[in-house]
Amino acid sequence: MSRLNSNRRIQIDTSEPRYDEGDDETVDDSSNAAEDLDPFMGVKVRRKASRLRDFQGDYIDIQSRPHLMKILEKQGDRKVLFADKVIKFTGSGKMKRRILLVTDFAIYIADPETDALKRRIALAAVEKLCLSELSDNFFAIIIPTEYDLLMASTRKTEIVTVLVDATKSASDYELEVALSNRFEYNAAADIVKEVQFEEVEANYYLLGV
Template sequence: MSRRVQIDDPKNDDDVPKNDDVPDADSSQLRKRDYIDVPSHPYLMKLLNKQGDQIVLFADRVLKFTGSGKMKCRILLVTDFAIYIVDPETDSLKRRIALAAVEKICLSELSDNFLAVIIPTEYDLLIASARKNEIVAAFVEAYELEVVSSNRFEYNAASDLVKEIEFEEAEGGVKTRILRK
């Protein structure tokens, strides 16, 4: 069963036949990973349409870690072709990463919320989300990416800055340390 969300252009919504009497068995599944209701955000629709992406596999707010270690609230969109990082305050695209450029996904073996997207040709992306397993599932569905589980891994926080992230079980949760290499 597919879990993809087909994004229709809202201008052409009148052309789409509607059948409200009988719900589609897959309709709840299709919207399962769209936690921000992408079609209700015109700027996201415009962005996706401009880039030619039609299928959203995951959409939600996440915390993105900058090279300096600051956390920024961002909208993460995963389509069948790319990853989008959007600033929800300014409605602006901060970064678009082609899935073909992604080498692998790194995450810990513990119940934390961290996930690193490793991109050899650029700097990597470190994010935190309570829905990290759904994000990984969307990546794998889109591009069958390698997923590496380890309680310690390195990532390029900036073009000239390598950091190491360590996870260890602690009383009441997971202790996470981000170290400069």
């Protein structure tokens, strides 16, 4: 089946919703201020708050959600490295709130209202992460054997760090983090979309979904 290419462009305010506090002044990690190497390799412009905040991991109190805990136990996953609500883009370009869970073996996508499991992806199936070079909240998880995930979160830095570390711990494989203001992802099995990022105002970017 041939893949459909889509280049619809929409404007999104990346300052909402805000889950983090602190100064959002942007900094260039290529400066000497970035003393330690991170998954962004000193290329991406990041908010100061994203570099200085402490990672907490669980932001939804996963222990208080028995249905999600039961799903994890059924899959044999007990160690939750990250849990939070994110924005997920569907194949048609719609935005939906989802729960993103990262364990030491897999990625889970769940409905925040019902805690119903929508998708489980083994970390071993992830080929790379795609991000822009700007200080936005968007990231794509590329899964060659399935369709990809395009999401947005104010905790993107923590998500990327957790995924890179978890993949390396599980398989000794260094997960690629690709930085570009234009990249393609498989929005569905037969749909390829190109995402383009462009800074318009202080908190706005154009996203082709």
